[in-house]
Structures are given as C-alpha cells and as structure tokens.
Amino acid sequence: MTTPTHCPGFESFKNLKSFICKCSSCGAEKEIFSDEFKLKHKCVKCHQPIDFQSCEYYAGGDDETLR
Helix, strand or coil: CCCCCCCCCHHHHCCCCEEEEECCCCCCEEEEEHHHCCCCCECCCCCCECCCCCCEEEEECCCCCCC
C-alpha cells in the first residue's frame, strides 16, 4: 500500500481558476471559481444577482499583482 501524496479528489480541482468580479450594482468583490460559472451568484453586500456578462473582471488566480 502506498501513501497518497495529495488529498483524494485533488486531480479534479487541479486546473480550477479563480476570478474576482466587482458587482455592477455596488462594486463589492466576489470570488468565483471556474467550475461555478454555471451557478447563479448573488452579491454578498447588495444581494443583487451577479451577471458574468456585465461584472468587471478585477483579478484572478493567474494575476500576480499585489492586492
């Protein structure tokens, strides 16, 4: 028996990307992962639905700028 080097299920999450969108209504940030685009999201501040077509892409997992 071998000892696993990663948590079970690691492979299915290995290629996920994270994005931070700003709410088009109030400007609050919402972190969304690439496997969640099919889900409906609401802003935690103003509770308005977040529309991925109109939200402002602010940062992501590949973005190396400091926040």
